[in-house]
Amino acid sequence: MAFWGSNTEEMVELARRFRDGDQQLRVTTEALQTAVATAGWVGPDADGFRDRWEQCRQQLSQTGDHLSSTAEHLAFEAAEQDAASDPTGRIDPADYDGMLGGQFLDWSDVINTGERVGDL
Secondary structure: OOOOOOOOOHHHHHHHHHHHHHHHHHHHHHHHHHEEEEEHHHHHHHHHHHHHHHHHHHHHHHHHHHHHHHHHHHHHHHHHHHHOOOOOOOOOOOOHHOOOOOOOOOOHHHHHHHHOOOOO
16 A cells, blocks of 8 residues: 655654744844843944844844744644545644644635645
């Protein structure tokens, strides 16, 4: 018997890792922001450093956003696969660790949400 589709448990685990990476990145960025903001350093070099840091901070924030949206997308794909594979088309939202962004009960719920997640 051939296997079609994906291993949804692995997809959800990968989604968790992306989500955790986003959270870790945000905590680290906030700690660095505090350190930069409270450093007792003045002068043109300090100003230049803070300007460069602000650019880095924005890039880190965008990276966190990408990690978060990728986690949601992976969880959605897993839910879509699970719903398609289930004889009744039903899924348990708890299986996706809150990454679906709402309550999903059946295939139609997943399909209707696909437009939002598909924009990622």
